[in-house]
Amino acid sequence: MTVKNSLLAILSQEPTHGYGLKSAFEETTSGTWPLNVGQVYQTLNRLERDGLVETGPVDDSTRQTWQITQAGRDALGGWYGEPVAADPPIRDELAIKVLLAVATDEADISDILTTQRTATMERIQELTRHKRKADPDAELPWLLLVEALILKAEAEVKWLDLCEAHLARRTKR
Amino acid sequence: MTVKNSLLAILSQEPTHGYGLKSAFEETTSGTWPLNVGQVYQTLNRLERDGLVETGPVDDSTRQTWQITQAGRDALGGWYGEPVAADPPIRDELAIKVLLAVATDEADISDILTTQRTATMERIQELTRHKRKADPDAELPWLLLVEALILKAEAEVKWLDLCEAHLARRTKR
């Protein structure tokens, strides 16, 4: 749903052609989430099928633009109005992996935790470098995004530490 | 990939029949992530197609079991050995939503942040109740899971606060 709603959000501003949607999405997310153009056209067809967008005027007499319909605006309003779903929480690959490793008594559980922590801490370092370089006036979206990624990564490291503590405690007895 | 690898992890212990895989997965994740049985059979067919599992003996002379192949063990080892992918980071619906709202100058950006924070804080309260009730000896996986969800939710709230601070600062000038 994320890609669909994102395209609707961009189209809610002005009619846009396919490639323009790709560019706008990647600009807005500062290149963090690349979007294959092919997927834009696929998604537009699906949105049209569902009556959320329709073809608009041809700009420069070459490019086909798409525009949002009222149903599309309603759907977008619904997306903005509802908190992101947390029930059931979205599948957390790391949590599932660790829980399965614990449940199946996978020998290398400690290795798994260490490997993940190393990777995540390196990531935090890199993100922090980006954050220091970011200009909060000119690049507010980029800064917000970097901060989101850092906070997520930090939460992950905290959890990995908790896991180790629990497991060490369990092994001892 | 998560469901596929999860089934491999369970099968790495012992051959299991379809419904047993569903039960084992839900038990391991303490019911947090329900798994439709139909999906188990679908996934088993795909794993068989890829040579990662094969049909095993029929237990009780009624139920068809499945067992992991060497290729399956290799794939599972790869999953355990690699940190979960962070490049590009997995799509964060909330971050994308907020960034798009900022970029398109969506009027209700403050509402979006408030709605999300309210929902997430309620979630934290509920999770904290679960955490207090959990017995760390008998229910270690459940406790770990609850802690993961709490840490994630807390990071989300922190980020929402940061967003508001940045936006307030921007509006002022």
Place this chain on the structure above:
DNA sequence: ACAGCCATGTAACTTGTTACATGATTTT
């Protein structure tokens, strides 16, 4: 007898994604 769970399986569908074919325009 009936409800509820255990159990298997298939069909259909959604979302996301990549690979490919094709060509115009722009930059070097």
Place this chain on the structure above:
DNA sequence: AAAATCATGTAACAAGTTACATGGCTGT
């Protein structure tokens, strides 16, 4: 002239998910 980017579109596939059909077993 070559390379890069802009631009559109289709085919095919991967992964997740639901709905449905079907029947056995178990406890009340």
